[in-house]
Amino acid sequence: MNEKKGRPTRKRKEAEKERIIPRLAPAADKVQKKILKEEARRSRVAQRSAFMRGDESALPPRDRGPVRRFVRNYIDSRRSIGEFFLPIVMVLLFLGLSPNLQVRLGATIVLYAVALYSVIEGVLIGKRIKAEVKRRFPGEPTKGLAMYGWVRSTQIRRLRAPLPQVKRGEKDF
Known part of the structure; x- marks a missing residue:
């Protein structure tokens, strides 16, 4: 027994028993x-x-709000090469496995061309989105909207989430 505490030091078994947290539910x-x-x-x-x-x-916070809804509708109302990007890349990667050197070289060149075109289209879409948001929603921040729109435009339309709410070619949204 310790004189300062006035009681004996507890055993390990007792200390472990005290640390056990009772179940919250049976x-x-x-x-x-x-x-x-x-x-x-x-x-x-x-x-x-x-x-x-x-x-x-x-919706998660990244997709909430009227501005984000507008960007989704803006992207969903138009057709872009971006939505065909993944299928095109898959075909080109498959062609890149060809034993024929000309086919592999052609597939590589087309792959880079499609990627470059997609990036250029993404930059142009981003500029249009920011300009349209500034016009329709004055005072709203435009940070991140270009990337949000570009990423959505590179997804296959049927696989976009949330699902497209407008038809292609629709202007009033």
């Missing part, structure tokens, strides 16, 4: 776990469908 049985799992799945499905519809409350 262990659920199989039926309860199955019910909870099904409710969680339904909740995820509802959240995902709201996100894909473009419901503002279900």
